[in-house]
Amino acid sequence: DVQQEWWRGAVIYQIYPRSFQDTRGDGIGDLQGVIDRLDYIASLNVDAIWLSPFFPSPMKDFGYDVSDYRDVDPMFGTLEDFDRLVEEAHARGLRVTIDQVLSHTSDAHPWFQESRESRDNPKADWYVWADPRPDGAPPTNWQAIFGGSAWQWDTRRCQYYLHNFLVEQPDLNFRNPAVVEAILDEVRFWLERGVDGFRLDAVNFCTHGELKDNPPREEIVEGFIGVRPDNPYGYQQHIHDKTQPENLVFLERLRALLDEYPGTTSVGEVGDDDSLGVMAEYTQGSKRLHMCYSFNLLTENADPGHLLAPLEEMEARLGDGWPCWALGNHDVTRLASRWGAEGHAEKLRLYLAFLLTQRGSICLYQGEELGLNEAQLTFDQLVDPAGITFWPAYKGRDGCRTPMPWQADAPNAGFSDSAPWLPIPAEHRGLAVDQQEQDPDSLLNATRAFLGFRRTQPALIKGDIRYHPLRNDVICLERRHRGERLLVALNFAGEPRELGAPREAHALDDAPSMVNGSWQGGTLRLP
Numbered sequence: 001d002v003q004q005e006w007w008r009g010a011v012i013y014q015i016y017p018r019s020f021q022d023t024r025g026d027g028i029g030d031l032q033g034v035i036d037r038l039d040y041i042a043s044l045n046v047d048a049i050w051l052s053p054f055f056p057s058p059m060k061d062f063g064y065d066v067s068d069y070r071d072v073d074p075m076f077g078t079l080e081d082f083d084r085l086v087e088e089a090h091a092r093g094l095r096v097t098i099d100q101v102l103s104h105t106s107d108a109h110p111w112f113q114e115s116r117e118s119r120d121n122p123k124a125d126w127y128v129w130a131d132p133r134p135d136g137a138p139p140t141n142w143q144a145i146f147g148g149s150a151w152q153w154d155t156r157r158c159q160y161y162l163h164n165f166l167v168e169q170p171d172l173n174f175r176n177p178a179v180v181e182a183i184l185d186e187v188r189f190w191l192e193r194g195v196d197g198f199r200l201d202a203v204n205f206c207t208h209g210e211l212k213d214n215p216p217r218e219e220i221v222e223g224f225i226g227v228r229p230d231n232p233y234g235y236q237q238h239i240h241d242k243t244q245p246e247n248l249v250f251l252e253r254l255r256a257l258l259d260e261y262p263g264t265t266s267v268g269e270v271g272d273d274d275s276l277g278v279m280a281e282y283t284q285g286s287k288r289l290h291m292c293y294s295f296n297l298l299t300e301n302a303d304p305g306h307l308l309a310p311l312e313e314m315e316a317r318l319g320d321g322w323p324c325w326a327l328g329n330h331d332v333t334r335l336a337s338r339w340g341a342e343g344h345a346e347k348l349r350l351y352l353a354f355l356l357t358q359r360g361s362i363c364l365y366q367g368e369e370l371g372l373n374e375a376q377l378t379f380d381q382l383v384d385p386a387g388i389t390f391w392p393a394y395k396g397r398d399g400c401r402t403p404m405p406w407q408a409d410a411p412n413a414g415f416s417d418s419a420p421w422l423p424i425p426a427e428h429r430g431l432a433v434d435q436q437e438q439d440p441d442s443l444l445n446a447t448r449a450f451l452g453f454r455r456t457q458p459a460l461i462k463g464d465i466r467y468h469p470l471r472n473d474v475i476c477l478e479r480r481h482r483g484e485r486l487l488v489a490l491n492f493a494g495e496p497r498e499l500g501a502p503r504e505a506h507a508l509d510d511a512p513s514m515v516n517g518s519w520q521g522g523t524l525r526l527p
């Protein structure tokens with residue numbers, strides 16, 4: 001059972017394969033590159049990897065537009081490479097989770113090609129097709145996250161199809177049982193290949209609602225990607241286009257499939273106004289998802305009160321569900337830049353200690369352990385369609401997707417023999433892995449040490465959590481498991497603060513400096 005529940009409190013390292021390690025000399029990372037770097041990943045003391053999509057794709061959304069769920073894009077390698085990756089990762093004690101983009105396919109997927117052919121072909125209802133309004137306008141006012149109407153006119157069927165993201169990402173129709181069966185078969189394919197779990201992309205988008213207009217909202221809600229004041233998406237309450245109660249039926253089918261493969265897990269990505277509520281709903285009991293991925297700490301605001309609010313609310317509302325926290329990913333500005341910590345290793349240590357002491361599982365995005373800042377790109381250098389659409393107010397997601405700097409002095413920082421698909425910022429060389437390995441005080445080594453320590457502390461992995469009231473910008477939390485109680489103090493003040501620790505408490509001698517003995521915070525063992 002302990003083995004099967006490995007995911008509870010696990011640390012999952014997110015790999016964006018395009019930007020991890022190139023071995024084929026085309027400037028784009030590949031699966032062999034991931035294999036070559038598995039020793040590095042294992043040295044971080046993480047428990048698992050999450051691979052962003054590597055499936056065949058026209059790459060309009062850099063792999064989140066899948067045209068074949070059962071293969072590897074030649075740019076990334078072959079299925080044999082993937083099998084070796086799983087084998088080699090397992091040999092190092094690392095579990096492998098992969099991204100499944102089930103809500104939509106690429107418009108180049110054979111299912112969509114067939115579906116758009118006519119209104120009466122076998123796959124005619126595999127996507128969400130609808131007639132125009134009498135005036136020819138789209139069936140509803142739904143907006144796409146990447147800009148414009150969520151409906152695209154198709155001249156062959158003389159109908160619109162739904163796409164919550166790019167025009168090239170048509171939404172599958174999960175109200176059609178044949179689609180659910182087909183999708184579950186695609187997922188089974190990877191279970192049979194031995195993966196340990198899935199990150200489920202935009203999973204609350206799978207089932208669409210009644211084709212009715214979304215109501216407006218008074219206040220624009222800013223979020224990720226295209227959810228901005230300059231995108232009408234943010235002006236609507238998304239009550240019909242996503243997060244429908246019927247989606248639970250699909251999630252329960254998916255969970256039943258995963259349960260046929262003991263020890264596998266799922267983490268659902270849920271973007272919603274009430275994402276905490278949906279996370280709780282989606283992870284309740286043991287028949288839905290294992291975990292949901294929280295956007296709440298991916299915020300622009302590093303004020304401790306602002307960070308504490310969703311954490312406390314989550315505790316109050318989660319029931320027996322399970323969260324997965326992250327401070328960064330391939331969709332948001334890099335942590336160091338977002339929270340004003342560029343070049344401030346000690347601030348970054350605090351932020352990572354904050355992340356890694358929360359209750360839940362944790363995703364660490366590649367390069368976070370190095371403290372990489374957001375790359376500043378010019379408009380001409382952009383390739384992310386979201387950035388190109390919303391420039392200059394929103395600069396897109398390329399700045400957090402630049403290649404890993406492995407060696408400060410090697411051509412292309414050791415990432416590739418040829419020019420990388422996105423430029424490597426000059427300042428990333430100083431943060432390269434080879435530089436930080438030599439420095440015992442580097443963020444990389446601090447992260448390794450802290451993750452190694454965390455592994456030895458059941459209270460940090462599966463203990464319950466209690467937050468003390470915020471005082472003097474110090475976040476204080478207690479983790480408790482069986483007889484063990486840990487008090488964690490995280491000082492966000494930027495200057496020393498005194499804290500009246502309980503008299504009986506004593507310091508953890510074995511805790512690395514990331515949490516002990518510095519002004520940023522400490523961990524105490526309580527009786």
Ligand code: TEU
Nearest residue numbers: 061064165201202223224225227271272
């Ligand atoms: O992102 C999902 C996503 O954009 C939404 O969760 C959105 O931010 C939110 O619902 C707004 O309210 C995933 C991937 O991480 C991203 O890279 C892809 O571009 C996207 O799905 C489409 O597949």
